[in-house]
Structures are given as structure tokens and as C-alpha cells.
Amino acid sequence: MQRKKFAIVNYGVGNHGSLKGVLNKIGHRAIVTYNKKEISDSDFLILPGVGTFPEAIKNLKKSNLFNFLKKIIKQGKPTLGICLGMQILTSSSNELSYTGGLRIITGNIKNNKSAPYHIGWNKLKFINKKSKFCDFQNEYFYFQHGFSYIGPKKNQIASTATKKNEIVAIIQKKNVMGIQFHPEKSQENGLEFLAQYVDIFK
Amino acid sequence: MTIKRIIAVVTIKGEIAVQSFGYRKFLPLGNPETIIQNLDRWGADEILVNVIDRSSRKLEPDFFMLERIQNLRITTPIIYGGGISSVKEANKIINLGADRILLEKLLYEDFSVFKEISFTLGAQAIVLSLPVVINSNRKLNQYNYLNKKEIKFNKNFLNAIEKKLISEILLTDYKNEGYIDKFNIKILNNNQFKLPLICFGGIKSPTVIKKILKNKNVNAVAIGNSLNYSEIAIQKLKQKLTGAKIRKTFYKKFAT
Numbered sequence: 001m002q003r004k005k006f007a008i009v010n011y012g013v014g015n016h017g018s019l020k021g022v023l024n025k026i027g028h029r030a031i032v033t034y035n036k037k038e039i040s041d042s043d044f045l046i047l048p049g050v051g052t053f054p055e056a057i058k059n060l061k062k063s064n065l066f067n068f069l070k071k072i073i074k075q076g077k078p079t080l081g082i083c084l085g086m087q088i089l090t091s092s093s094n095e096l097s098y099t100g101g102l103r104i105i106t107g108n109i110k111n112n113k114s115a116p117y118h119i120g121w122n123k124l125k126f127i128n129k130k131s132k133f134c135d136f137q138n139e140y141f142y143f144q145h146g147f148s149y150i151g152p153k154k155n156q157i158a159s160t161a162t163k164k165n166e167i168v169a170i171i172q173k174k175n176v177m178g179i180q181f182h183p184e185k186s187q188e189n190g191l192e193f194l195a196q197y198v199d200i201f202k
Numbered sequence: 203m204t205i206k207r208i209i210a211v212v213t214i215k216g217e218i219a220v221q222s223f224g225y226r227k228f229l230p231l232g233n234p235e236t237i238i239q240n241l242d243r244w245g246a247d248e249i250l251v252n253v254i255d256r257s258s259r260k261l262e263p264d265f266f267m268l269e270r271i272q273n274l275r276i277t278t279p280i281i282y283g284g285g286i287s288s289v290k291e292a293n294k295i296i297n298l299g300a301d302r303i304l305l306e307k308l309l310y311e312d313f314s315v316f317k318e319i320s321f322t323l324g325a326q327a328i329v330l331s332l333p334v335v336i337n338s339n340r341k342l343n344q345y346n347y348l349n350k351k352e353i354k355f356n357k358n359f360l361n362a363i364e365k366k367l368i369s370e371i372l373l374t375d376y377k378n379e380g381y382i383d384k385f386n387i388k389i390l391n392n393n394q395f396k397l398p399l400i401c402f403g404g405i406k407s408p409t410v411i412k413k414i415l416k417n418k419n420v421n422a423v424a425i426g427n428s429l430n431y432s433e434i435a436i437q438k439l440k441q442k443l444t445g446a447k448i449r450k451t452f453y454k455k456f457a458t
Contacts, residue, residue, distance in 0.1 A: 012293065013293060015296050015301060017297060018272070022277060050301060116369070118204060120205065120421065121204065121247060162203060184277065185277060187245065
């Protein structure tokens with residue numbers, strides 16, 4: 001297996017430490033960075049989770065990464081957005097206040113309908129039956145979020161069920177994938193998911 | 203649907219993991235990292251690392267311990283509590299690999315900083331620590347561990363819950379913490395809070411856990427040292443929780 005280089009984008013918030021450790025665990029190199037050259041030179045880009053949408057966007061703009069990331073992602077850099085990282089890939093969010101996102105994947109981030117917070121382990125249900133991740137149908141992953149994706153069905157790969165509705169769990173557009181759950185904290189399932197992600201998008 | 207969780211609690215005092223008895227007596231257990239690593243391998247749904255003496259010792263969060271935990275490459279969600287007094291500290295804890303933080307003292311001392319933390323990390327990343335007791339009038343009171351007094355609920359705590367600046371409440375039966383199956387279920391009958399609960403304090407047997415998890419306001423139970431008694435304690439416990447909506451688990455055998 002060839003070791004790949006991951007750049008975990010540092011936008012102030014985010015559980016970088018977990019991600020770095022887990023990527024090392026599955027045999028790859030990872031750095032936490034806001035350096036444009038290091039981001040450009042990486043094989044994969046990760047936008048980490050845990051934080052609020054406005055805070056992440058504010059920090060991306062402050063460190064002059066907002067437009068830079070848009071550019072290199074649109075140029076084809078394989079990118080994985082995790083939780084908050086998934087959300088900032090979209091058009092906008094109403095978390096705390098209306099904030100524009102990177103607009104890479106059309107759609108918006110809005111309050112969860114079912115309950116204020118979706119926290120805990122939940123199963124994936126694949127909407128796109130052709131997805132190469134369908135092996136993870138009905139497997140449990142860890143979720144921790146108060147806002148979720150609303151957008152075109154064509155972007156939706158998988159969902160997860162709450163008491164009252166379905167929440168979009170995976171979105172994808174070409175080289176860009178966004179996942180609402182935390183693979184780095186989903187034990188064996190999470191490790192396998194990340195390994196498969198590298199295998200598919202390498 | 204999200205299922206109910208079994209959260210393993212590691213209580214730390216003087217940089218050692220301890221068995222606590224009502225937060226009055228403490229028995230040393232050993233190195234926190236070994237215990238956390240075991241719980242990760244044994245498939246706990248979440249691990250709560252609660253450093254109970256950082257604030258009283260006027261120390262910042264235990265970043266050195268968090269770095270050591272980071273190096274273990276734990277893949278189980280972690281909640282960290284202890285010594286958090288600023289946005290910078292809260293953020294650093296998450297950067298080091300915790301997924302959520304547990305707050306209590308800050309709400310007594312500086313509500314504006316607490317609010318800022320909620321706006322930076324998101325309420326989903328914050329658990330409110332709320333030790334409680336049923337008073338002589340059978341009403342639920344808060345236990346203020348700073349001055350060791352039972353009080354009516356502090357307005358900052360009520361504000362945090364009302365405004366949903368936090369996502370879950372760690373409701374601790376502080377008097378029965380550390381005592382086998384002494385959790386006072388009447389605490390749940392008195393529950394006035396509209397946010398989900400994690401119950402803690404004297405919870406061990408499947409019978410008691412099932413009763414607690416039946417309550418629709420309860421998302422999780424937090425269990426202390428009894429999960430360390432054997433390598434398959436978590437598995438055995440979950441097998442006996444028939445009818446409860448919990449995640450089945452597996453574990454990785456210790457490599458020999």
C-alpha cells in the first residue's frame with residue numbers, strides 16, 4: 001500500500017489530533033496546516049469537524065485560505081469534509097447567523113428538524129445504490145451535530161434516520177466528499193471507511 | 203435512529219485514575235491512559251475523562267495528559283472535563299482530540315466566556331455537569347461542589363439549558379456516586395429539563411440501567427470503574443440489556 005499525504009486544514013477549530021492519529025494508524029502521513037504550499041502538495045485534503053460554521057469561515061478568510069481552497073478543490077484535489085468540514089463545502093448555513101460557505105456542493109445547512117442535536121451512534125442507509133461505500137449499509141457511525149444538509153438529491157449518497165426524519169449523512173460531487181459523521185471516532189467502522197476512501201479516491 | 207449510549211467514566215485526581223465514593227473518598231487505580239486505551243479497545247460508546255481537581259488546584263486543563271491520549275490514537279468519542287476557563291483552552295482540548303467538553307465551574311464564574319465557547323465550538327460539543335440531590339421536601343436541588351452546598355438551581359445553568367447553549371446534561375446523583383446501584387431513580391421523576399440527559403452516579407447493574415434508559419429524556423448512562431473489572435464487562439453488560447436500544451459491540455483482543 002502506498003503511503004498518501006493528507007493535509008488537515010487548520011481553520012482554528014477542529015479535532016485535528018484525532019484525525020492525524022487515525023490516518024497514521026491506517027498507514028498514511030498527515031499534517032495539520034494552513035500553509036498553502038503544504039496544502040497544494042498533499043494527495044488529499046481534509047476539512048475537519050467540531051466547531052461552528054461562522055467560526056470556521058471567519059478563520060478561513062482571516063488566513064486567506066477561503067478562495068485558495070475553493071480554487072484547488074475545483075481543480076480536482078480529492079477532498080473529504082468531516083462534519084463541520086462537510087458543512088462548509090456547501091452554499092451557506094444558518095448556524096448562529098447566516099454565513100456563506102465554499103459553495104463547492106450546492107445545498108444549505110439548516111437546524112436539525114427532529115431534535116436540536118443528533119448525538120450518538122446511528123446507521124447509514126445508502127440512497128445511491130451504486131456508491132462504492134455500500135458495504136457500510138446499516139453500519140454504525142458516530143454523529144455529533146445540530147445542523148444538517150438540505151440540498152439536491154443528486155448530491156446525496158447516504159442518509160441516517162432520526163425519530164422524525166432522515167438526515168443526509170454523505171454528499172459527494174466528483175472529487176469532493178462530505179460526511180456528517182466522524183469516522184475518526186467510529187472505531188473499526190470508521191477506520192475501514194477511511195481506508196476505503198483512500199482506496200477509491202487515490 | 204440514534205440509540206442509547208453506555209459511556210465509560212474515568213475519574214482522575216492527582217493525575218491518577220481513581221475510584222471515587224461520593225467524591226469524598228478516593229481509591230487510586232493507576233495510569234489513566236491504560237484505562238482509556240482498554241475502554242477504547244473494549245468498545246465503549248463514549249469515554250468521559252473527568253479530571254475533578256484541576257479547578258480546585260487552580261490548574262489549566264491537563265493538556266499533557268490529552269497529548270498522551272492523542273498519541274494512543276483512540277477511535278472512541280471522548281468527552282473531557284476539568285479546569286476549562288477560556289475559549290482558547292476549550293479549543294485546544296478539541297484540537298488535541300477530544301470531541302466534547304464537560305463544563306461546570308465556568309458557569310458559576312463567567313457566563314460570558316461560557317457563551318463564547320458555545321458559539322465557537324457549537325452546543326453539540328458541550329455537556330453540562332449538573333450534580334443533583336433530592337432534598338427533604340422531595341424537590342430536586344443542585345449540588346454546588348465549590349462550596350459543598352445544596353442550592354436551588356443556579357440561574358446561569360438554567361439559562362444555558364433554556365437557550366440550548368449545551369446539548370446534553372450530565373445529571374449526577376453525587377451522593378451515590380461510587381456506590382453500587384444506588385442511583386436514585388426519583389431524580390428522573392423530578393426532571394424539569396428539556397434537554398437530553400446522561401445519568402451518572404451509582405449505576406452498575408443491567409436492571410438499574412434498563413430502568414434509567416427507559417426514560418425518554420435519557421440518552422445515555424455513564425458508568426465508572428465497574429467497566430474495568432473485566433475485559434468483556436462492556437460486552438456482558440450489553441448482552442444483558444435486552445430490550446434497550448443500544449449498540450452491540452465487539453472488542454479487539456489484547457495482542458499477545
